[in-house]
Amino acid sequence: MHPYATTVRSVSPPPVRRTAALVALVVVLLLAFAASLALGSRWLGPGALWHALAANTGSDADVIVRNLRFPRTVVAVLIGLCLGIAGTLMQGHTRNALAEPGIFGVSSGAALAVVLGLQLGLVESVSSTVWVALLGALIATFGVQQLASRGTGATPVGLALTGAAVAAMLGALTSAIVLLDADTLDSYRFWAVGSVAGRGLDVAGQVLPFVVVGLLLAVVNARDLDMLALGDDVAAGLGLSIRRARLVGLGAIGLLTAAGVAACGPIGFLGLLSGHVARRIFGARNTWLIPAAGVIGATALVLADLVGRLVGGAGEVQAGVVLGIVGAPLFVLVVRRRAVAL
């Protein structure tokens, strides 16, 4: 029995408590949203916020809230939702506690595709980046999963290392292209750090179709995942088409990751963090786990962006960096726990 599969059988909390927990998570997200509008290099009180949202007269505070803080916070919510759900879906499908877009080499696949697109002049706007990033993300997801499951199937160690190996190779190719062209480097380095700063509502609008389709597929897939967790044979016996369930899952993961990478660049550890926190609170039922992980991911990205804005002073620390530094200890914690029996 795979060690990670045992958690699937663990008992979920009763429905009333799960509902209460989900409501609490949404309230925390709303508080984080409000804090993200209020805090920054200039502190704005509730009155000023209300004025900006309800009675905009174009004052400085109104402009800051409406044009700067509100758009980036919306983008953070949307992309956090995507990456939290994508990571949790990956953990479910691979039955692997370490599965996460950042670790899977997916981001480096998307990065290589975006750099190639920039270099060849295929990519100019974010909407064209989405298609290119989607293609790169899907190829990398599929490739790493295939490579890691040769032989006995993907162990956590095998998966993490395969992801690292593929990321190293794709990273070398990316840097080769970037180094031959200073303009590409200049666009790439701002994209590669992973940030929601300066991303407007137009960006959110452009990735929205991908997000909507990805979320729909994820909702459909959540119930299938609960059956898959019983083992492929049992799931097939219950009338589930395993092939279709895997394909739907892969589609959801690819669309959600690509939307995230295209809009904000590679942001790591978000799926790992959301999946594990959600599992702690909600147990193993995917129909609860997946929406909860989305809310947690959104909250985490909004908070990471806010922290980066507050500690950076004049220059900001990008949300991707904050999550990288916060995420590594979490990764270590997961590795040290017995969930990843080595």
Added chain:
Amino acid sequence: MRSRTVVLSVLFAALAIVIALVSLSVGTTKLPLADVVEVLLGGGRRGTRLIVLELRLPRVATGLLVGIAFAVSGALLQTLSRNPLASPDIVGVNSGASAGAVAVIVLAGTGGGNISGFAAKVGIPLAALLGGLLATLIVGALSIQRGMVDAGRVVLIGVGIAAAANSLVAWLLVIGDVNDAGRAAAWLAGSLNSREWSDALPVLGAVVLLLPVAMMFNRDLSALVLGDDVASSLGVRVARIRLALLVIATVLAAMATAGAGPIAFVALVAPQVAQRLTRMERPPLVTAATLGALFVVLADLLARNGLQWAQIGPYELPVGVVTAACGAPYLLHLIGRQQKGR
């Protein structure tokens, strides 16, 4: 040493010297091999002497030394952890050293893409050493279980710490001036472009001082391969020797990273190939060292001239692109073997 090991070491050393001579003779100004040898023996015309001794020899010498340092570091770490995947690139030493060095390049940069004098000569190696040691310290402390360093955890935790260090590097690239970022990006790919004698010196110092020390532990290393219990019953003070060798391996990798950037996979591949070819139970230090030197000069020769030979353009690639392109498939192969072994 057994005769097979001696023969292979001599063979690799001879090949490395031949490739180094070829590397000294080709380039924008092609020189006959005879002239190169004449210059090295103290003769030759002034123009030839300038090209060989001032422009090309520092680069080639840095390459040879860096190859030795990475390979010995990898051989030590792989023996200590009894894990072929535990090379400094995987367990976070190179990423930590990179973060330190990039911090100096970006923060001490003048904005012109150049840093010079004290900051470059002392600052980069020192920062790389501190970054590498810090990463080793964190990874080592976190992977201790019941008083012992757990071999499997070292690798996984190393991947996590490397991810955190890499997000720091991405942030440093963003806050820097574009020219400094370009210099750092070139360095990050693992490059021997325009090395001077001052780049080779710290690596030379580390190799000359530490390789003999490491050789003195040869008998203990052979005992450690048999397992800690057997080793201590043979009179090896396991904990103390492990710490000493860990420090030596870290200093070698950090100095090599300071000299030429985190050239990928040399530390992983050279010891493994040396072990296979010599049919020993652990990577032999001298054979690994000569093979590492051969890998790096060969990869640099290809990186420097490959695109011209293929008629693609007058560009030079960083050496790390070539080693990554060759090393990553080998790493995937190794992971596949480990997975099947389970």
